[in-house]
Amino acid sequence: MLNTGSPFPLGATLSPNGVNFALVAPNAEAVELCLFDATGRNEQQRIRLPAFTDGVWHGLLPSGRAGLVYGYRVHGRWAPHEGQRFNAAKVLLDPYAREIVGAYDGSDLFLGHDPASPDQRSTRDNAAVALKARVAAAGSTAAAPGHARIPAGERVLYELHVRGQTRLHPAVSAALRGTYAGLAEPAVLDHLQSLGVTTLSLMPVQHRADEQRLLAMGLSNYWGYNTIGWFAPEVRYWSGRPGTTPASEFRAMADAVHARGMELVIDVVYNHSAETDEFGPTLSLRGIDNALYYHLRSDDRALYANWTGCGNCLNLAEPRVLQLVMDSLRHWVCELGVDGFRFDLAPVLGRGADGSFDPRAPFFAAVAQDPVLSRTLLIAEPWDIGAGGYRLGEFPPGWLEWNDRYRDTQRGFWLRQGRGGAAGLGDFAHRFTASSAQFAHHGRAPTASVNFITAHDGFTLRDLLSYEERHNLANGENNRDGHAHNLGNNFGVEGPSDEPAVLAERSRMQRVLLATLLLSQGTPMLLAGDELGHSQQGNNNAYCQDNETTWLAWIGTHEPTSDAARLSDFVARLIALRREAPPLRSTRWWPAQPTPGTPGIRWLRPDGSPMQEADWNLGTALAILFEAAATDGPAWLVLVNAGPQAVSFALPSGAWRCRLATDPAADAGCSPDQTHAGTVEVPHSSLWIART
Numbered sequence: 001m002l003n004t005g006s007p008f009p010l011g012a013t014l015s016p017n018g019v020n021f022a023l024v025a026p027n028a029e030a031v032e033l034c035l036f037d038a039t040g041r042n043e044q045q046r047i048r049l050p051a052f053t054d055g056v057w058h059g060l061l062p063s064g065r066a067g068l069v070y071g072y073r074v075h076g077r078w079a080p081h082e083g084q085r086f087n088a089a090k091v092l093l094d095p096y097a098r099e100i101v102g103a104y105d106g107s108d109l110f111l112g113h114d115p116a117s118p119d120q121r122s123t124r125d126n127a128a129v130a131l132k133a134r135v136a137a138a139g140s141t142a143a144a145p146g147h148a149r150i151p152a153g154e155r156v157l158y159e160l161h162v163r164g165q166t167r168l169h170p171a172v173s174a175a176l177r178g179t180y181a182g183l184a185e186p187a188v189l190d191h192l193q194s195l196g197v198t199t200l201s202l203m204p205v206q207h208r209a210d211e212q213r214l215l216a217m218g219l220s221n222y223w224g225y226n227t228i229g230w231f232a233p234e235v236r237y238w239s240g241r242p243g244t245t246p247a248s249e250f251r252a253m254a255d256a257v258h259a260r261g262m263e264l265v266i267d268v269v270y271n272h273s274a275e276t277d278e279f280g281p282t283l284s285l286r287g288i289d290n291a292l293y294y295h296l297r298s299d300d301r302a303l304y305a306n307w308t309g310c311g312n313c314l315n316l317a318e319p320r321v322l323q324l325v326m327d328s329l330r331h332w333v334c335e336l337g338v339d340g341f342r343f344d345l346a347p348v349l350g351r352g353a354d355g356s357f358d359p360r361a362p363f364f365a366a367v368a369q370d371p372v373l374s375r376t377l378l379i380a381e382p383w384d385i386g387a388g389g390y391r392l393g394e395f396p397p398g399w400l401e402w403n404d405r406y407r408d409t410q411r412g413f414w415l416r417q418g419r420g421g422a423a424g425l426g427d428f429a430h431r432f433t434a435s436s437a438q439f440a441h442h443g444r445a446p447t448a449s450v451n452f453i454t455a456h457d458g459f460t461l462r463d464l465l466s467y468e469e470r471h472n473l474a475n476g477e478n479n480r481d482g483h484a485h486n487l488g489n490n491f492g493v494e495g496p497s498d499e500p501a502v503l504a505e506r507s508r509m510q511r512v513l514l515a516t517l518l519l520s521q522g523t524p525m526l527l528a529g530d531e532l533g534h535s536q537q538g539n540n541n542a543y544c545q546d547n548e549t550t551w552l553a554w555i556g557t558h559e560p561t562s563d564a565a566r567l568s569d570f571v572a573r574l575i576a577l578r579r580e581a582p583p584l585r586s587t588r589w590w591p592a593q594p595t596p597g598t599p600g601i602r603w604l605r606p607d608g609s610p611m612q613e614a615d616w617n618l619g620t621a622l623a624i625l626f627e628a629a630a631t632d633g634p635a636w637l638v639l640v641n642a643g644p645q646a647v648s649f650a651l652p653s654g655a656w657r658c659r660l661a662t663d664p665a666a667d668a669g670c671s672p673d674q675t676h677a678g679t680v681e682v683p684h685s686s687l688w689i690a691r692t
Contacts, residue, residue, distance in 0.1 A: 002033070005060030007053040010327065011096025011231070012070065014138045019064025023072060023094065024320045025289045026055030027084065030075040033059065034091055036132055040069045040101035043091075043127040055320065066137035069101050070094070071130055074288050078121040080113070083291035083301035085282065087112040089125050093228065093284040095324055097133030099245065100207045100232045104131060104274070104283060106215035112282030119302075131209075131228065131283055136247065145254060145337030148263045149375075150198045152447040152523070153585040156575055157265070158197040159455060160528035161223070162205060162237045167551040178551075179239040180205075180249045184256035192262070195531060195568065196575030199263040199377070201342055203456055205250065206266075207232040209274035209283060214544050217476045222546040223456060225267075225344055226310070228274040228283055230328040233336070247336065254337030265340040265377055266332065270314060270325045271348035271384065277304055277311030285314075293321055295355070305355060307386025308345050316363045317352045325349075325363065330372050340377025342402075345384040347391045357391055364396050374398070379450060393438030399448065400523055403438070406431045406451045408487060410516055411464070414509065414642050414685065415489040417620055426616035428640070429603065432624070434522040436589060445587050449522035453513050454530055459540045461513065461530040464488040465506045466495055471538030474545060482541030495538065507563070508685055511570060511662040515687050518574040519584050519638065531571040532557055532564040577660055577689065583626035583636050599628050608650035621647045621682075639680070639688040646683050651676060656690040663688075 005020045013020045021033055035045040049059040061068075071093060076086030090112055093100065104110060109129055114120040163178040171187035182188065192200065207229030210220045224234060238246040257264045273293075275286045285293040295305035295313040304312040316322045332338040343349060350361035367373045379400045382391045395401055409431040412423035430437065434446030454461050468490045470482045491505050510533070517524050528534075529552045536542050542550050557564040578585055583599070594600025603611040604623040611622070620643035626636040637656060641647045655677060658670035663686040682688045 002047050002050050002059035002061055004051045005058045007051070007056035007058045010056070010323075011094060011098070012064075012068075012133065012135045014064070014066055014135055018060055018062040019068060019135055020058065020060045021049060021070070022056050022058040023049070023074075023288065024056050024292070024324075025074055026320075027289050027291055028057065028074045028076045028086060031057040032073040032075070032088070033061070034071045034073055034127065036069040036071070036101075036127075038067070038069060040132045041128045046073065064135065066135050068135040069132050070135070071127075071132040072288070080119060080278070080302035081300060083296045085112055085286055085290040087121050087282060087287055089121075089123055090282050090287050091127045091130035091132065092282070092287045093131040094133040095229075095284055095288070096231055096327070097207075097229050098136035098231050098247065099134040100229045100235065101132045101134050102129065104209040104228075104281060105129065106210070106212035110281035110283060112287055113279075118279065136245075144334070145251065146258045147333075147337070147339050148258050148261060149339070150263050152445060153582075153587040154579065155198050155263075155447070155523050156196060156518070156578070157199045157201050157450065157523060157525035158192060158195075158528060159201045159203065159525055161203045161456070161550065163222075163546065164550045164552055165528055168548070169552075169554045171554075175241075176239050178237065180233070180237050180246075180253040181239045181241070181244075184253040189256065189260050189262075191568075193260050195526075195572050196579070197262065197526070199265055199339075200257055201265040201379075201525070202267060204267045204269055204344075205234050205237065206230055206268065207234050209281075211274075211276065212281070219476065219544040220546055221544060222550060223543040225269050225543070226274040227269040230268075230270070230324065231331050251336050258337065263339040263377065264337065265342055265379065266338050267342045267344060268329075268332075269344045270316070270328075271343075271345040272308040272310040272312050272314060275312060277306065278302055280311055292318055295351070295353075305386075307348050307351065307355070307384045307389060309385045313348050313351070315353075316349050316361070319362075322362055322366060326366055326370065326373070329367075330370075333372055333376060338376075340379065342379040342381065344381050346380035346382060346395070347384045347386070347389050351386070355386065357388060357394075359394055359396050368396065368398070393435070393441075397442050397444050400450050401439075401448060402455070402525075403431075403435055403449045403451055403522070405438070406435060406449065406520070406522070407453055407455075410453055410513065411487045414512055414516070415465075416487070417642055417644065419489070421487060424617050425611075425619060425622050428642075429616070429622065429624070432516070432520045433590060433601070434520070440589050446521045446589060447523045447587055450525050451517055451520050451522040452525040452527070453517050454527040455525070456527065457541070458483065459486060459488065459538075460527065460534050460536055461510055462506070462533045462535045463538055463540070465509050466490055466493075466497075466535065467538040468494055469538075470540045472541050474539065474549070475541060475543075482539075486540070496535070508663065510567065511664075512686055514571055515574055515660070515662045515689075518571070518578050519581075519687070519689065521584065521586055524578075526571070528552060531568045533567055573660060580659070581626075581636050581689075581691070582633065583628070594627070599626070601626055602652075604652070606647050606649045608652065619643075621649075623649055623652075625652055634692040637690045639682045639690075641682040641684060641686055644684050646681050648679050648681050649688075650679050654692045656680075656692060658688065658690045661688045662686045
C-alpha cells in the first residue's frame with residue numbers, strides 16, 4: 001500500500017519512512033507505480049499513486065528501499081492531434097531518475113502508437129524491456145563537493161569525450177579505459193595539466209538513448225547528444241567496479257580534477273529529448289504528459305516543433321519543465337561536483353510559446369537569480385536551426401558563447417589566401433581581439449567569446465589540413481552528412497601524405513593556427529587530440545563512430561622525438577606564453593583611441609607606420625603592438641604574416657626579446673637573452689611574438 005506522501009521533492013526520495021514518489025503529469029487521469037525485480041525485466045506489482053496535488057501525482061511506499069527498480073504507467077486520453085499521447089501499456093522512465101536500468105533497443109515495443117497506423121494507440125505491453133529507474137541510496141556520494149573557479153582571463157578550455165580520451169591510453173589499465181575512472185588516472189590528468197589546460201569540457205555524460213536508425217545499422221550515438229535521463233550519469237562510461245555506481249565514479253573523477261586545480265564543465269542537452277519526432281519511441285516525457293513537456297505545432301498538435309533537427313524541443317516556457325532543468329543542473333553541481341555547463345543549441349532554451357527567442361526568457365532569469373547556478377560557468381552554443389536561430393552575442397551578461405565566426409575567420413585568413421573565402425586583416429584583427437561587435441555590450445567582457453579553430457563537430461585540426469572534402473561514408477548516410485566542403489587547405493594532397501613538403505606545410509599550419517587561438521583575446525578552447533595530431537580520416541561528423549576513428553591514439557606520444565610529443569610541447573609553450581602576457585588575455589576591452597601613457601593597441605604596417613583604413617582590406621601582414629603603462633609591465637609585439645612570402649618588419653623602438661615563433665627555424669633563434677632591434681624577417685604563414 002501507498003500512503004499519501006508528499007508532492008515534493010520530485011522523483012523518488014529515500015527517507016527513514018520509505019520512498020516518496022512524485023511525478024508531474026497535470027493532464028493525466030491516473031498514475032500507476034510499477035515495481036520490478038532487480039533485473040528490471042519482471043514486473044512484480046502495480047500500485048496507483050493515491051494523491052494528486054497541483055499537477056503532481058504522489059505517494060509514499062513505506063517498504064521502499066534503496067535499489068528498488070520502478071517505472072510508471074500513466075493513464076489518460078489518446079488524442080495525438082490534441083497533443084495527448086497517454087498509453088498505459090508502456091512503462092515510462094521517471095525523468096528524475098538518478099540511476100537507469102536497461103537500454104532502448106530500437107524495437108517497435110517502445111512505440112506508443114501503432115506503427116502500422118500512427119494515429120492509433122499501441123496495445124503491446126513493453127514492461128520487460130522499458131527503461132526504468134533505480135532508487136539511489138541516500139548519501140551515495142560524499143559530502144558537499146569541492147569546486148574550482150579559474151579567473152576568466154586564465155581559462156583554457158579542452159573539449160573531450162570521456163570514452164575517446166582514454167580508450168587507447170597505454171598508461172590506463174584495460175579495465176578503466178574509456179571510463180570516468182580512466183579519465184581520473186594520474187597519467188591522463190598529468191598530460192592535461194602539463195599542457196596548461198585549466199578547464200575540462202566533457203561532451204555529454206547524461207544518460208542517453210541511441211536513435212533507432214543508428215541501432216538498425218549497428219551504430220550508436222557516440223557523441224551522446226540524445227539525452228533521456230537528465231540526472232543520471234551515462235552508464236556506458238562506468239567501469240562497473242564493485243562498490244561503485246556511475247554517480248559515485250563520476251563524482252570521484254570530479255574530485256580528481258579539482259585536486260589538480262582544474263574546472264569541470266559538462267555539455268548538456270536540454271533542448272530536446274531522445275524521443276525524437278511523432279514517429280519516435282515513448283520512453284518518458286511523451287507518455288507522462290506530452291502536451292506539457294514539448295513544443296507542439298499550433299497547426300497540428302500531433303507534430304512537434306523541430307528547431308533542433310532532432311525531432312522535438314523541450315518547452316522551457318512551461319514552469320514545470322523549467323523546474324526539471326533547474327533541478328537537474330543543481331544536482332550536477334551540488335551532488336556530482338560539476339563547475340559549469342555548455343548548453344547545446346542554447347537558443348531553444350530561450351524560446352517562448354510562440355517560438356521566438358528572448359534573452360530575458362524564464363530560463364535565463366531563473367539561472368541568473370539562482371544562488372548556486374549563477375556562480376557556475378555558463379557557456380552557450382548560440383544557434384539552433386529554427387527561424388531566427390543564430391544568436392551569437394545575444395546571451396545575457398555572465399554567459400560565454402562559442403564563436404564560430406572566430407573559427408571561420410581564422411581558417412579563412414591563414415588557409416585560403418589566394419583562394420575563395422579568404423578573410424582580410426580587418427577580420428583577423430577583430431576576431432583576434434575578442435569580437436567586440438558581438439560581445440562589447442551590456443557589460444560583457446572579452447572572455448565571453450569562446451574562440452576555437454576546431455570542435456567535436458567538424459574536422460580535427462590535422463584533418464582540416466589534410467582533406468578537401470568530407471569522408472563520412474562509415475556513418476551510413478551516403479556521405480551526405482556534415483559540411484560538404486572544408487574551409488581549410490589540404491595543400492593539394494587529399495588525405496595522409498609522406499611528401500616532405502606537404503608534411504612541413506601541415507606542421508607549419510598546425511602551429512600557426514594553434515598559436516593564433518591561444519594568443520587571441522577571449523577564452524580559447526582546444527579540441528582533444530589536436531595537440532597530438534589526431535586524425536579521423538576525414539570524417540567531419542563522427543557522431544556515430546565509437547571506434548579508432550574517434551579514440552585518441554596515444555601510442556608513441558610520450559617519445560620526445562615523436563611528432564605528437566613535439567606538438568604537445570609547442571601547445572604547452574603557447575599556454576605558458578599566454579600566462580606570461582597579460583595583454584593577450586586581458587579581460588578588458590582595449591580603447592579605440594588610447595590616451596598617452598595608458599595601455600592600448602597600436603596597429604602597424606610592416607614598415608612601422610600606422611594602419612590606415614584602406615590597409616585593412618589589403619595585404620596579409622600586420623604588426624600588433626600592445627603598449628603598457630609604466631607600471632603594467634613590458635610591451636608585447638605580435639607580427640603576423642599570412643602571405644606566401646617572407647616579410648620584413650620594422651620593429652618599434654626598444655629592445656625586443658623573441659618569445660616564440662611558429663616557424664620552426666625562426667623559433668630556434670628565439671632566446672630571452674637575445675634582443676632584436678631595427679628589422680626582423682617573418683617567414684611566410686607564421687607569427688613572431690616578442691616582449692620588451
